[in-house]
Amino acid sequence: MSRYITIAAAQLGPIEKDHSRESVVERLIAMLHQAVSSNCKLVVFPELALTTFFPRWYTEDLAGHDHYYETSMPSPATQPLFDEAKRLGIGFALGYAELTEPGADGLQHRFNTTVLVERDGTIVGKYRKVHIPGHEDDEPWRPFQHLERRYFEESNEGFGVHRAFDGIVGMATCNDRRWPETYREMGLQGVELILIGYNTPIHYAPDPGQNALQGFHNQLCMQAGAYQNGTWVVGVAKGGVEAGVESLAQSCIIAPSGQIVAQATTTGDEVITARCDLDKCKDFKETLFNFDRYRRPEVYQRITSQKGVIEPPENPSN
Numbered sequence: 001m002s003r004y005i006t007i008a009a010a011q012l013g014p015i016e017k018d019h020s021r022e023s024v025v026e027r028l029i030a031m032l033h034q035a036v037s038s039n040c041k042l043v044v045f046p047e048l049a050l051t052t053f054f055p056r057w058y059t060e061d062l063a064g065h066d067h068y069y070e071t072s073m074p075s076p077a078t079q080p081l082f083d084e085a086k087r088l089g090i091g092f093a094l095g096y097a098e099l100t101e102p103g104a105d106g107l108q109h110r111f112n113t114t115v116l117v118e119r120d121g122t123i124v125g126k127y128r129k130v131h132i133p134g135h136e137d138d139e140p141w142r143p144f145q146h147l148e149r150r151y152f153e154e155s156n157e158g159f160g161v162h163r164a165f166d167g168i169v170g171m172a173t174c175n176d177r178r179w180p181e182t183y184r185e186m187g188l189q190g191v192e193l194i195l196i197g198y199n200t201p202i203h204y205a206p207d208p209g210q211n212a213l214q215g216f217h218n219q220l221c222m223q224a225g226a227y228q229n230g231t232w233v234v235g236v237a238k239g240g241v242e243a244g245v246e247s248l249a250q251s252c253i254i255a256p257s258g259q260i261v262a263q264a265t266t267t268g269d270e271v272i273t274a275r276c277d278l279d280k281c282k283d284f285k286e287t288l289f290n291f292d293r294y295r296r297p298e299v300y301q302r303i304t305s306q307k308g309v310i311e312p313p314e315n316p317s318n
């Protein structure tokens, strides 16, 4: 049996500080049209797709940066995207900065969020980023900052999946893609399609030796996650040089075999597509990665009971 869905990864080039949300939404809608002309039913946009990557700037006063966040979704600026997608009968995933209503604690919360919208315009669900990289405080020695840990809380909601687009769909965001737990949590819920937006600066200040490996690591982790869980993975970048900082592009669509079936060739706005058979997941889920048959959770206890590394004691003879 086959269950085909044609999917677009809509890579964005840079968004500068002075670019309005409205101008960005125009770019998103242009890519939506391209996706429709390729018969796509789902288009995946990157992480924080509405603004420049603002965590690169330090601020004492977080509230002074609240204009980078959406307080509703759809928000006034994104309503035209929602309307056009519904009119065209295409779904989408969109990353944005979310500022919540005050919760039971009376506080507003800031999350790095992705919303998934079905072809009929209904909101399927939201995903709030779990693994928040970078640092909390000003680190002026860096050529640019990566202050996601100042601007966003870690979500405790985990990695849910949704029955949508005639399959089982999950989401993750940027740094999440480097962690095998991300994929396995969704793999254990039968995920068939994982949507991942990212902003990955090429320069990694704590260890610049990794700069030249950014493209390799991007593919390594997403291809492994796809294969080891028998799932499609769509990785979508905001790439190019934004505010003088170069970010990885290399958006790609990966099959459950781990093979890349489509990849961006530019660092700007670019739509890549693939016709994905969700039933291909079974080839892996029912054979080598038949979890029910072969997994051994009873010997994986450290994975959930322990956070950091605990090395064995030194040999007394040393």
Ligand code: CDT
Pocket (backbone or CB within 6 Å): 047, 133, 134, 146, 173, 174, 175, 176, 178, 198, 199, 200, 201, 204
């Ligand atoms: N946006 C995001 O999560 N970027 C990180 C950069 C890590 S370096 C601080 C990433 O993992 O690509």
